Amino acid sequence: MTRITLLHNPRCSKSRQALALLEERGVEVAVRRYLDEPLDEAELRALIDRLEGGVERLVRTKEAEWKALAADASDPEQVIGALLAHPRIMERPIADDGQRAVIGRPPEDILALLA
Template structure:
């Protein structure tokens, strides 16, 4: 099974996701998205496979994310903002052949392992 973890090493929950995958013996591809950035294709896929859409992928603690939600930004506007400012995407996200989950709560990723 292919497993990808979209990871921010400064985030304790994201680090716990790394530990969870290692504890399960899963060798995941780890993508540090703050360095790598996002592309439209990946964000489209994650918005669909998580089932939460673009608004659900937003890290609501970020002021820019709050502003996008308050003004009712379109999916295209949200995606463009995420590409321009990768920190706007919630973390961690685990993606497998079975789908993708935002690791909040962390146990939600177990559904797709």
């Protein structure tokens, strides 16, 4: 079975639910607390390439930090710059199997990686 990296915020209930869903299915999960260990530019670019659903889904656009930037969520360069400066505005959880990445909103969406 493929190992899945979960970009995780333990304070987020959706992120905790996603982790539980994976663990219940016996999936090998590498948890990365992205607030403690933020993604670098190369990792963000690679994640965007694997992300299902478009780059705009990667940003929590209702957060004050995002609004203050007045950035375009459909522009990968602006999203990358914003996430490098403000990792907290990255949507979570994100499950990544190295080939595809899925945002767990709702948490059950991450199960697509197991199909």
